[in-house]
Amino acid sequence: MHDALTAEKAGVVATAIITDRFVPTAKAMATVQGMSDYPFAVIRHPIASNTEQTLREKAEEAVRQCVEILLQGEPHADA
Amino acid sequence: MTQLRSPSYDLADIVAVNDLYHRRGWTDGLPILPPTEELVQACLDATGLAPSAVIGVESVRQRPITAEKVAINAVMAGCLPAYMPVVVAVIKAICQPEFNLHGSTASTGGSAQFIVVNGPIRQRIGLNATHNVLANHSRANACIGRAIRLILINVLGCLPGQLDRSTLGHPGKFSFCIAEDEEDSPWTPLAQQRGISAGMSAVTVMAGESPHQTMNEWTRDPEEIVETFAAEIRHNMLTYSIWAGNYALIVPKQLRDLIATAGWQRRDIQEYVYRSARVVRRDWATVGKKQIVNLGKGADQRFSALRSPDDLLVIAAGGPAGGFGAIIPPWLGSRSQAVTQIIETL
């Protein structure tokens, strides 16, 4: 999350992919950085113990949300 | 007193203060002492700093930690003004880049700031180094450690579920501060070994997991005594985290006497543990982690608990009777490193 904010501060449009269990933390980090409504993509936790098929599905979901954010800047509905 | 800039609240009594502060998430769940202007000013005066003086900055969140906020949280924790030089030194230590304050406080791994105090300030403020050293006894130990936790909560936003993502945490997150028993130790004090001049007071702080207690009362052989600690470290490498970093060893008087009688210095303990606290990747299969045995460099990959003997913090502390010791493992190897900081007194 912090790294996406670093990119934004360097003038590059950015977003982050977060797992659902880290949403409050991502929001808190955005808030302390003065960007409390910063939009990010949310996929289901976890990543480390997924099968290849599950990772592919999560990637599809992540791309759908990331593209929406990078092109329009709309916060994800669950965020 | 007019210099204090924090917003203030006029409340009926101590119960009302606790209700408001608990409700707003400004405590660790225990009752606090109301941070009145008088008490805060007394703590601030003990630091010799202006209220706006920046003691440290957490670089990831870009949050400065000012003397005023440190004093307010220290009062809430129950600190006396005389404790303030220690609290200030701990804040300076944990804001050093090698401590990785953001990572070690935000991580699901859930560490606490384990604080060891050396030097003459210990007796002046009544820090405990003996009976029940890792737990309740002295106001100074309890309140200094607690002040650090309240500062992390209130100044850096380390609220559980927000910027503190600990899955479990451990009881040391309430307070985790000890003194070294220098007067009854055969070894040079920890701070001196880490480069501080004799006669100076200093804190050494590491991002520590919960202590693991050990016991060996069945030998006089220093190698066997120290091997019990090394075995617990190997166990932690397999069941918790493989990565090398600062481990703390709490060695009680009964074991120190035996080790010293056999002629071992602190350095001998460090070198023995450096050689002995090693595992091979395949050992993971014995603790339910066979899935990762063949990752990395394969089953024969060797791991050491310490990058060098200096990584081991050997601490003389604990009550006079009993062969009980403890290891305190690092949060995540060397991702956070122990920092020793001089305590400046007025």
Place this chain on the structure above:
Amino acid sequence: MTLRVLDPTFDGGQATQATVSRLPSLAGRTVGLLDNGKLNVDILLDHVETLLRSQHGVSTVVRLHKPDASRPVPEDVAKGFAACDAVISAVGD
């Protein structure tokens, strides 16, 4: 007698910063994918890369790697952001 007590929290909040303007389209653009080094994140991002190219016309994908998930991206890696039209950071906080 009332007690006048002080607020213990950080109160020097930063001014809210605006985000950078969004892009009209990703077609022909360069996208940076930042990997925090945790297990499987590289595989997740392999799929993300494939989808960005095949479905959204992204022409170049720059893969950036973070050496330590527990710290902010180091300066030498962050320099890579400048060559990108957009950056996606994954996964975690």
